[in-house]
Every structure is written in structure tokens, then in C-alpha cells.
Amino acid sequence: MGFWSFYFFAKLLLYYRGDIGFHVLYNLGFAALTAWPLQRRWLRVTRQVLAVPLGISLLYYDSFLPPIRRVLATAGDVMTFSGAYLLELAARFFNPHVALVLAALLLAWLLLAHRLRMATFAIIGILTVPAVGALQQLRVAAPAVAASGAPGAAAAAGASVALTDASLSERLQAFYASEAPRRVRFTPPPADSAAFDVLIVHVCSLAWDDLQYVGAQDHALLKRFDLLLRNFNTAASYSGPAAIRVLRSACGQTSHAALYKPDPPECHLLADLAAAGFEPHWTMNHDGHFGDFVGDVRANLGVAARQDVDPGARVAMHAFDGSPIYDDYDVLSRWWQKRQALPAARVALFYNTVTLHDGNRIDGYRPANSHDSYQRRVTMFLDDVGRFLDLVAQSGRRAVVVMVPEHGAAVRGDRMQISGLREIPTPAITLAPVGVKLIGPGYAAQPQRAVETPTALLAVAQLLENLIADAPFAGGDALAAAAANLPQTDAVSENEQTVLMRVGSDYQMRTPDGAWTRYDTRSDQ
Structure with a gap:
């Protein structure tokens, strides 16, 4: 040998x-x-x-x-x-x-x-x-593992199953079967309710682990949100699938393969908002050509949304492929200026940003390493969103702003994946903060509410429907009612050939060859 x-x-x-x-x-x-x-x-x-x-x-x-x-x-x-x-x-x-x-x-x-x-x-x-x-x-x-009582569990609460490849595969299929019939049905707002806009900020590369690694988990913006989903699972670790999932979030979570198959029309979030009276818009701070991201978005809007592209926005950095990335505040503030001139009483915006994507280079700045680069960019981004919230408030218009990440940046990396690699959708990549901010006359700000139960995109869609139906700018604490009993979703994340599923306190991974193994979430950093 x-x-x-x-x-x-x-x-x-x-x-x-x-x-x-x-x-x-x-x-x-x-x-x-x-x-x-x-x-x-x-x-x-x-x-x-x-x-x-x-x-x-x-x-x-x-x-x-x-x-x-x-x-x-x-x-x-x-x-x-x-x-x-x-x-x-x-x-x-x-x-x-x-x-x-x-x-x-x-x-x-x-x-x-x-x-x-x-x-x-x-x-x-x-x-x-x-x-x-x-x-x-x-x-x-020997001790077995108690099956969780959350939707999609492979056994009833109190039962126990041994962790074998067969039982884990059955558990995964049971999860998808339980998610299939779940729907959020949007209704038009009450005729006498104050009009407001829905602004969805879809963020590439922002997870709790990234924030903690660079010391930004207590940034002022996160404290400004009226509602924070702290146990939210994005279910994806790449941008294309993440965009499809958020744009189809009015239905339960599907497998990765199902993302590229026809889905019921009522699953499309922007189309549902349009049916509820919101004029749909779409803009980004990048060209979206890498991986045909722009194609994934256009194919899953479900409606002919107006894409607002402002070539006059300031270029803040360049992506790993050399394409320009525009300043978040500049893009959003320019769009907001246009929005105020629109006759529509209600507008729904889907905004996608790649400011935090791995490999981006800030013009005129040489970072010491990827940690240093991400720390600077995440501060820039969170500050820009905070400035945009101030701008919306100063305009006197009413808006519900939802910041929802696509996935994390994997800045830290772990023993199975180097920093920046996201082939395995680990909890460090898919557990991310979702923040909701209500802005405008009639809403009385309350101390921040945190949702600790396991949630996914269905909860975001349900929250928006609750707010539309409940006139949140009519006084009182409408957000508390809207956030009560949001649908819970087991933590299951999937890429093309890899699945990660939370079972009890551990994560089990299905590898591309179909075998299951416990995923070691420890990091050397």
C-alpha cells in the first residue's frame, strides 16, 4: 500500500x-x-x-x-x-x-x-x-428521540422514533405533506381603513450567526423594529431559491425540486397583495444577471409588477463578478420619491439587495479579511435601512416595512464548509432575523415584541394579511393581534441535493447520496 x-x-x-x-x-x-x-x-x-x-x-x-x-x-x-x-x-x-x-x-x-x-x-x-x-x-x-408535536412531525406528540435513514426520510416527507395544504388567503382592507404601503426588503446574506460573529447583533436597527421574528428559518441558502420562496410565501413550504414546477396562483405573495389593492413594484440594487436571479424573480411575481430601475443611483461597491452594486439608501430614497408622486393609494414593493454578498468590494476600501469586509458592509446596510425608515416617517405616509433575509453569508464557516460556501443549508446560514416596522400617523409605537416560536415565510405572509385586514393605523396595538398565533414551521432547509432538518435539539443532514447523518454545528472559529 x-x-x-x-x-x-x-x-x-x-x-x-x-x-x-x-x-x-x-x-x-x-x-x-x-x-x-x-x-x-x-x-x-x-x-x-x-x-x-x-x-x-x-x-x-x-x-x-x-x-x-x-x-x-x-x-x-x-x-x-x-x-x-x-x-x-x-x-x-x-x-x-x-x-x-x-x-x-x-x-x-x-x-x-x-x-x-x-x-x-x-x-x-x-x-x-x-x-x-x-x-x-x-x-x-435505546432512548429513542421524542418526535416534535409541530406540523410535519413523523409521529404524534409523545411518541418516539429511532433515528434511521428510513424514519428520517419519512419524517421529511410528512413535513412536506403537512405543508402542502397550508394557505394564507388575502382579503382587501376594510373600506374605512387608512391606506398604507407594504415594503419588503429582501436581504441577501444576513443571518444571526453572521451578526454575532461581527458583533452587530445589537445594532440599533434591530432594536427599532416593532416586531422581531427571532427563530425564523429561511429554508434556503442560495439567492434564486430564496427569492422563489419569498415570492410564493402565501403557501406552505415546498421541497427544493417543487420550486421549479408550476404552483397554484394563490401562492404568489405580490399577486395576492395586488388583488388586495396594492399596486406592485419591484426594484433591486444590482442587475440580477448572476445565476439569472432576475429571471427567477420575474417568473414568480405572479403579476406584471413594475420594475423601477434608477441608473442615477450611486455605485457603492462592485460584486465578485465586477458588476456594480448601488447604495441601498440611494436606491430606496429615489424610489420613495417616485412613489410619493404615484396616484396609487396603496403600493407593495419587493426590494432585493446584495450589499452583503460574499466577495463584494467597497470602492476605495481594502479590507483586512472577509470578517472585516462583512462587518463594514453590514453596518453600512443596517444604517442605510435605518435612514430609509426615517425618510418614510418624515414623508407622513403610512407603511409596513418588512426586512426578511434570503439566507446568511456564512462569514464564520464551520468544520464542514469554508467561510462563504453555502451548499449545506446549515442553521448558521438559515436562521435569520425578520424585522417588521410600522410607520405613520395612527400607529402608537409599543415596546418591541419578539416571536421565539419556529417560523418561516408562511408566517410573514400571514402577518401581512392580518395587518391588512385589521387596520393597524387606527390606534391601539393592532400589531400584537396580528402577530398572535402566527403559523409555526419546523426548521427544514434544502438545496438541490442536500437537506438539513432539525430533530429535537440536533440537526440531521441528508447528503446527496440519500444517507442521513447528524450535522456537527461546531465551528473552529
Whole structure:
């Protein structure tokens, strides 16, 4: 086996650290290939030539990196990344602590390789993986796990199920089955109620973990919101699916695959708002061409919303592909100036911002690292939204402003994903703050209310419907009534081939090959 024994020792170390997965049968097969004695030199040379690409491929397969098929599908987008951003991403794969441990392991292997049969130890090490897995299954199955009583649970409250691939898959299907019939039915506002606008600020790359990592979790804007959903799950970790989900939020949560299939017309939030008397509008602080984001939005508005593009807005930074990103306050304030000249009594705005997206470069500013860059940009963004709230208040018009994130930025990263990578929709990426602010005459501000129950986009749609139906600017504390008993949703997040589902206090991950494993949410940072 030679040097390949170190290959297996290194992979076992990374596996037991939680940095990679480990497919036992494939690794046993590869170990047999590299260890089988061959007499002829040309056979040994041929084996080594074949083993190198096979070993690299197997390591990639064991990793938590996106499947090769997905990498190839997005290769065109990756090619648009600037050289500086590609270098920055490559540097994030280097972990000095892991590198030091692997160097020590290599030194030990070099000292012992000529004295011990390393191939034997490597194969024993591989066999420990299923043995440890079986012991863990027994430990979990003994006490079992109480199934949650929230919608979509695989068993009734008080029942218990063992965590097996089959039971977890059944639990996931039960969740989607329970979400399928859920609907928010919008009705026009009362004829005598004061007109107000609905302004949805859809934010790319903003999660609780990001805010905590850069020390911005107590920013003044978060304290200004009248209502804060603190246990909100975005269900997605990429912008396209996130936009589809928010624009279809009047219906229950669907699987990722269902996002790209026809859905009932009543699911489209902006169309529902238009039917309730709100003139629909749409604007962004970017061109939306990366990943055809603009196409995803247009296809899921459900209505011919007017897209307001102001080429005069100030360019604040440039994206990872070099495209301009406009100043949030400049875009919003210019749109608000136009809105005040519109004859419509009620307007619904969908505004999308990518100010916080990984790899953005502020013009004239050189950050020390991604942490420093994000910290500066998140402060800029939150300050800009605060200024916009002041502008709306100064205008004397009434508005309900909802800030809802697409997903987090993964600024911190964890053992399974480098900083900025969002292929696995972890809780650090999908648990995000949703803030609601009521502005205008007739609303008496109250101390901030926090919703701690698990919520998702259906709760946002229901909250808007409650406010439209209940005349929130007629005095009293209408927000308290609107926020009472919002629909709860289990924390289930999904990308094209990866699912993360909260079960009790843990998260279980379904990998692209269909197997389930506990997700280690710990971080080295």
C-alpha cells in the first residue's frame, strides 16, 4: 500500500474531526486496490497512475463539497468571479490547525512506516467507521428521540422514533405533506381603513450567526423594529431559491425540486397583495444577471409588477463578478420619491439587495479579511435601512416595512464548509432575523415584541394579511393581534441535493447520496 496508508490515516483523522464524510465500501475497495500485491513492475506503475486520480476523486466524494455535477452546472457562473475573489476563496480552504495536525501525522507515519505494517492498521482504521456508527445507532435507538408535536412531525406528540435513514426520510416527507395544504388567503382592507404601503426588503446574506460573529447583533436597527421574528428559518441558502420562496410565501413550504414546477396562483405573495389593492413594484440594487436571479424573480411575481430601475443611483461597491452594486439608501430614497408622486393609494414593493454578498468590494476600501469586509458592509446596510425608515416617517405616509433575509453569508464557516460556501443549508446560514416596522400617523409605537416560536415565510405572509385586514393605523396595538398565533414551521432547509432538518435539539443532514447523518454545528472559529 505504501504512501496510500497515510492517505487513509489522514482521511480518518478528518472524518473523526467532522471535516469530511467517509464512504466505507468505496474506501475499502480503494484500499484493496492499493494493497493487493503485484509482481510485475508495469502493473505496479499502472496501478499508481490509476490510483492518483481515483484517490483524489474519492477524497472529493467523501468531502462535503458540492457534487461534481453541480460544480459543472455552475462552472459558467464561477468563471465570472474575479481573480482576486478566486484567490480569496482558495485561501479559505487552508486551516493552519488541521495542517499542523496532518504534518505531525505525516512525521509519525514516516518514522513508523518501515517498522510496522501500515496497510494493516489502515484497513483496521477503515473498519472502525462502521463499528463506531453501529454503536452510535444503538446509543440513539435505546432512548429513542421524542418526535416534535409541530406540523410535519413523523409521529404524534409523545411518541418516539429511532433515528434511521428510513424514519428520517419519512419524517421529511410528512413535513412536506403537512405543508402542502397550508394557505394564507388575502382579503382587501376594510373600506374605512387608512391606506398604507407594504415594503419588503429582501436581504441577501444576513443571518444571526453572521451578526454575532461581527458583533452587530445589537445594532440599533434591530432594536427599532416593532416586531422581531427571532427563530425564523429561511429554508434556503442560495439567492434564486430564496427569492422563489419569498415570492410564493402565501403557501406552505415546498421541497427544493417543487420550486421549479408550476404552483397554484394563490401562492404568489405580490399577486395576492395586488388583488388586495396594492399596486406592485419591484426594484433591486444590482442587475440580477448572476445565476439569472432576475429571471427567477420575474417568473414568480405572479403579476406584471413594475420594475423601477434608477441608473442615477450611486455605485457603492462592485460584486465578485465586477458588476456594480448601488447604495441601498440611494436606491430606496429615489424610489420613495417616485412613489410619493404615484396616484396609487396603496403600493407593495419587493426590494432585493446584495450589499452583503460574499466577495463584494467597497470602492476605495481594502479590507483586512472577509470578517472585516462583512462587518463594514453590514453596518453600512443596517444604517442605510435605518435612514430609509426615517425618510418614510418624515414623508407622513403610512407603511409596513418588512426586512426578511434570503439566507446568511456564512462569514464564520464551520468544520464542514469554508467561510462563504453555502451548499449545506446549515442553521448558521438559515436562521435569520425578520424585522417588521410600522410607520405613520395612527400607529402608537409599543415596546418591541419578539416571536421565539419556529417560523418561516408562511408566517410573514400571514402577518401581512392580518395587518391588512385589521387596520393597524387606527390606534391601539393592532400589531400584537396580528402577530398572535402566527403559523409555526419546523426548521427544514434544502438545496438541490442536500437537506438539513432539525430533530429535537440536533440537526440531521441528508447528503446527496440519500444517507442521513447528524450535522456537527461546531465551528473552529
